[in-house]
Amino acid sequence: MLSRDGEAVVRQHIPRKRFGQNFLNSPGVIRKIVAAIAPRPGDLMVEIGPGLAAMTEPLLEALGHLHVVEIDRDLIAGLRQRFTPEQLTIHEGDALVFDFGAMGADLRVVGNLPYNISTPLLFHLATFADQVRDMHFMLQKEVVDRMVAEPGGGEFGRLSVMLQYRFHMERLFIVPPGAFTPAPKVDSAIVRLIPKAAGELEPCDGEVFARVVTAAFSQRRKMLRNTLRELIDEAALVALGIAPTARAETLGVSDYVRITRALSAD
Numbered sequence: 001m002l003s004r005d006g007e008a009v010v011r012q013h014i015p016r017k018r019f020g021q022n023f024l025n026s027p028g029v030i031r032k033i034v035a036a037i038a039p040r041p042g043d044l045m046v047e048i049g050p051g052l053a054a055m056t057e058p059l060l061e062a063l064g065h066l067h068v069v070e071i072d073r074d075l076i077a078g079l080r081q082r083f084t085p086e087q088l089t090i091h092e093g094d095a096l097v098f099d100f101g102a103m104g105a106d107l108r109v110v111g112n113l114p115y116n117i118s119t120p121l122l123f124h125l126a127t128f129a130d131q132v133r134d135m136h137f138m139l140q141k142e143v144v145d146r147m148v149a150e151p152g153g154g155e156f157g158r159l160s161v162m163l164q165y166r167f168h169m170e171r172l173f174i175v176p177p178g179a180f181t182p183a184p185k186v187d188s189a190i191v192r193l194i195p196k197a198a199g200e201l202e203p204c205d206g207e208v209f210a211r212v213v214t215a216a217f218s219q220r221r222k223m224l225r226n227t228l229r230e231l232i233d234e235a236a237l238v239a240l241g242i243a244p245t246a247r248a249e250t251l252g253v254s255d256y257v258r259i260t261r262a263l264s265a266d
Contacts, residue, residue: 024054024112024138026179033190034058036172037110037136044104048095048111048121048137051075053082055110060087067103069095096121100128107131112138115184119143119159129166129195136172136192144171144189156249158217162210165253166201167193202253204260212259216248223247228259236262 024030033055039045039062046067050056052075060066060083067089070076076092091098096117100107109132113121118139125135139147148169149155163169172190177183216227225234225244234244240258242251 022112022115022180022182022184023051024179025181026175029175029179030054030058032173033136033138034062036190036192037108039063039108043108044106045108045110046091046100046103048109048113050079051112053079055112056083056088059110065089067091069093069098071095096124100125101131103131105131106133108133109135110137115140115143122147122159122163126163126166132195134192134194136190138175138188138190140184141174141187141189144191147171147191151252152250154249157220158213161213161217161253161256163193165209165257167195169193202257204257205264208263209256209260212263213256216251216256220248224251231263232259 037059039059041062041064043063044067045059045063046069047056047059048069050068050070051072056066056068056079065087068079069091070079071092071094073092076090079088079090095111100109107128109125125132143159146155146157146159147163148171149157149160170192172192175188175190177185177187180188212228212231215231216224219227223245224237224242224247227248228237237244237259240255240262242255242259
């Protein structure tokens, strides 16, 4: 039960733009998200940005114990009034710098991610993929569409390549603005990320791979012979079966891996 003090926190809390706060308020959507996550007793799970505990409570009912990462001290006060330490372990701080690796193996990560930091947060979380079982996030639909996009379209970009290299991803369903308070101006979507097994990963130098992908997409309208000229020459691209006149969005993840391997072999 929520105490009077806890109710006051919920009632009085004003969503803060600097934290990108949009709170879920639709019981039907919450049930659908929790069903997609399918929490089980004993799962090691961390929720990023629990906010007013819309998902926290039903997750706890299934799990028994949950970790959360929250930056807003007012919201943390409400969580402490509402849940016991045996139910909820609260990690106060910024998810962008939080060490998810310290939590242990077979970690499940969930959350309604702030739109204003979604891309850097996804890249940060990807660094812990070896210890993660799965991740389920609510994100701006446009971001999810970019994550799962196929090569050749305008939505396919750096985010697509970097995440598709490391994860299997699936857009599950769309969430309308009316499911939030305050209502955002755009649709949201739920996405599932499952880390690829070691045998599925194409070996390559991660730092070089990131540098290649970043350079290729730095100027989308330019050909690879221009965007990658500081890294690899046209003859080397041709030798890899990649047209120097191609643009970044036309290459698949495997193409970027081949470029990376060629550079690492030099």
